[in-house]
Amino acid sequence: MSSLILPAVLNGLTMGAVYALIALGLTLIYGVLHIINFAHGSLLMLGLYAAYFLFSYLGIDPYLAIIFVVPAFFVLGYLLQRVVIAPMSAGSEQNVLLVTLALSLVIDNLALFFWTSNTRTVDIPYAWDTVEVLGAYLTKGRVIAFFAALLVAGLMWLFMTRTRTGSAIRAVAIEKRGAEIVGIDVNHTYALTFGIGTACVALAACLLLPTFYATPQVGYTFVLVAFTTVVMGGMGSLPGALVAGLALGVIEALGGLFLGESLGQIGIFVAFILTLLFRPAGLLGRKPT
Amino acid sequence: MMRLASYGQVALVVAVLAYLGAVYVMPSQVWMGFTINALAMTIVALSWNVTGGFGGMSSFGHAAMYGTGAYASAVLQVQFGVNAWLAFGAGIMAGALMGGFIGALSFRYGLKGSYFALVTLAFAEVLRICAASFNITGGGRGLQLAIEPGVAALQFNKDRVLTYTLLLAIVALVMALTAWLKYSRFGAYLVAVRENEDAARALGIDTYRVKVTAMAISGAFGGLAGAIYLQLWLFIDSAVVYGVAISVVALIGPIIGGAGTVWGPLVGTLGLHLLGEGAKTALHNAPGLNFVLYAVVLIVALRFLPQGIMGLAARIGAFGRKGGDDA
Numbered sequence: 001m002s003s004l005i006l007p008a009v010l011n012g013l014t015m016g017a018v019y020a021l022i023a024l025g026l027t028l029i030y031g032v033l034h035i036i037n038f039a040h041g042s043l044l045m046l047g048l049y050a051a052y053f054l055f056s057y058l059g060i061d062p063y064l065a066i067i068f069v070v071p072a073f074f075v076l077g078y079l080l081q082r083v084v085i086a087p088m089s090a091g092s093e094q095n096v097l098l099v100t101l102a103l104s105l106v107i108d109n110l111a112l113f114f115w116t117s118n119t120r121t122v123d124i125p126y127a128w129d130t131v132e133v134l135g136a137y138l139t140k141g142r143v144i145a146f147f148a149a150l151l152v153a154g155l156m157w158l159f160m161t162r163t164r165t166g167s168a169i170r171a172v173a174i175e176k177r178g179a180e181i182v183g184i185d186v187n188h189t190y191a192l193t194f195g196i197g198t199a200c201v202a203l204a205a206c207l208l209l210p211t212f213y214a215t216p217q218v219g220y221t222f223v224l225v226a227f228t229t230v231v232m233g234g235m236g237s238l239p240g241a242l243v244a245g246l247a248l249g250v251i252e253a254l255g256g257l258f259l260g261e262s263l264g265q266i267g268i269f270v271a272f273i274l275t276l277l278f279r280p281a282g283l284l285g286r287k288p289t
Numbered sequence: 290m291m292r293l294a295s296y297g298q299v300a301l302v303v304a305v306l307a308y309l310g311a312v313y314v315m316p317s318q319v320w321m322g323f324t325i326n327a328l329a330m331t332i333v334a335l336s337w338n339v340t341g342g343f344g345g346m347s348s349f350g351h352a353a354m355y356g357t358g359a360y361a362s363a364v365l366q367v368q369f370g371v372n373a374w375l376a377f378g379a380g381i382m383a384g385a386l387m388g389g390f391i392g393a394l395s396f397r398y399g400l401k402g403s404y405f406a407l408v409t410l411a412f413a414e415v416l417r418i419c420a421a422s423f424n425i426t427g428g429g430r431g432l433q434l435a436i437e438p439g440v441a442a443l444q445f446n447k448d449r450v451l452t453y454t455l456l457l458a459i460v461a462l463v464m465a466l467t468a469w470l471k472y473s474r475f476g477a478y479l480v481a482v483r484e485n486e487d488a489a490r491a492l493g494i495d496t497y498r499v500k501v502t503a504m505a506i507s508g509a510f511g512g513l514a515g516a517i518y519l520q521l522w523l524f525i526d527s528a529v530v531y532g533v534a535i536s537v538v539a540l541i542g543p544i545i546g547g548a549g550t551v552w553g554p555l556v557g558t559l560g561l562h563l564l565g566e567g568a569k570t571a572l573h574n575a576p577g578l579n580f581v582l583y584a585v586v587l588i589v590a591l592r593f594l595p596q597g598i599m600g601l602a603a604r605i606g607a608f609g610r611k612g613g614d615d616a
Contacts, residue, residue: 036403036407088591089592097349097403097406098544098591099588101349101537101584102587105584106581110581113576117576220533228411231404260422263422266418266422269411270415272408273411276395276400277395277408
């Protein structure tokens with residue numbers, strides 16, 4: 001059994017990196033707009049389909065598709081916030097949650113209608129090659145996703161701390177009124193943040209597809225994991241999301257190892273409930289607000 | 290009496306009652322089958338309304354109580370051979386216990402707003418995975434009741450008219466309980482908690498106890514709805530009774546009809562089902578499109594009808610008596 005633990009942990013880390021990448025977008029949106037975006041998983045699902053269709057109709061490799069899908073999703077996210085979420089929720093926190101829930105229903109069910117519930121996969125043999133790490137055999141596609149996620153987390157950190165736009169986003173997150181007074185367009189910054197969050201999830205989709213699949217329901221599975229990651233990491237904390245995502249990947253892998261495949265995911269939800277109950281500010285989070 | 294505030298609300302309620310009566314004489318059995326489903330979902334909507342409407346505690350996981358009611362009743366009947374009536378009662382109890390348990394845990398740690406919504410969703414999900422994994426709950430195959438029509442086993446599916454009448458009676462009973470709750474001292478406490486929890490506590494209301502009790506009452510209604518689902522279909526499986534669709538329909542109906550009103554959940558759920566059925570007919574049974582429609586209506590209602598349809602109706606020909614904006 002103990003010889004299985006290290007491979008499970010390493011495999012868990014590679015999956016956890018994808019969770020972290022998905023959660024980075026969600027936690028950024030929460031940190032700045034203070035809203036919980038229920039449609040985040042549905043946007044991931046759309047990203048998976050976008051990469052799938054680019055591959056199956058145009059033969060574009062999912063890794064190459066990143067340069068098309070990510071900018072497109074940035075625009076999509078920007079418009080969603082500007083045109084749907086902000087005007088329709090009229091500023092109430094509960095309404096935002098419900099509007100994004102409704103959005104996810106619209107997206108998921110339209111996907112079911114147009115694309116049916118068939119499971120779609122892309123056939124990229126090299127993504128399934130294995131790499132030996134510390135005596136464990138890992139899937140190459142997952143290893144790529146792992147390093148890409150770390151890279152993106154690092155880039156995001158630099159963007160937030162070193163650029164003017166990043167400073168503006170942080171300013172709006174901390175003090176909306178004050179940011180407005182010094183001339184920052186708050187609504188634009190909100191939409192920009194939502195766009196960046198959506199771009200993150202699209203990137204995760206492109207990295208995930210070679211070793212995963214697309215179905216209209218796939219978003220729901222991931223949205224709960226993403227919420228867990230965000231809450232565990234401390235709502236709005238980028239490094240927190242990274243650590244929590246990796247931790248959850250490991251929890252899931254070990255859960256699968258000890259409890260069997262079908263109960264493996266339960267570890268994630270139990271971790272979610274325990275975190276919400278005992279540390280709603282997250283493991284690395286600041287005081288609850 | 291369920292106090293109505295305007296001619297608009299009276300007209301709305303009369304229209305709903307007329308429809309429910311007309312179902313008896315409609316030539317096609319399809320209407321009755323459809324309305325049976327709508328009424329069964331109305332009970333979950335009424336369940337959500339207790340906490341989400343009066344208490345302002347918006348749950349995203351009412352399937353947790355619904356599924357628990359259905360599974361408790363099914364496990365007792367299938368695995369332990371318990372009488373259907375006893376199992377039905379146990380389903381209601383189990384729902385209440387689950388509601389109280391989720392409430393006690395969540396409110397003990399001060400969860401509210403979006404956090405509460407998410408934790409209820411997580412509970413429903415944990416229960417769904419458990420029900421799909423253990424043998425006693427039938428695992429992935431679900432549980433099938435032995436088919437024995439009749440009063441002893443609480444199985445009336447053969448007789449549509451009787452099923453419909455029983456459901457009407459149950460919905461009326463739950464609505465009467467809701468009305469009683471609303472105008473009771475406890476209901477006043479619950480609304481006080483919704484409007485301003487700190488102020489309510491300052492006035493000496495034990496807000497924790499009020500909220501947990503509300504969750505237990507809501508859970509009992511939810512468990513009742515689940516147990517009814519089991520007796521209607523004689524089969525349950527975790528993806529359906531603990532599924533997110535239940536949680537979603539539970540909250541959309543009351544919000545559209547008017548959260549925190551007695552008639553709102555019925556008006557909203559019935560309206561949604563009519564709309565969904567119309568769309569299905571128009572679009573030739575396209576899967577999932579009814580949910581797209583529900584979601585669009587929800588967004589529009591959130592933006593333009595903050596008090597739902599009952600709130601809109603209240604503005605039409607108001608009676609103008611003092612404090613008469615409720616129903």
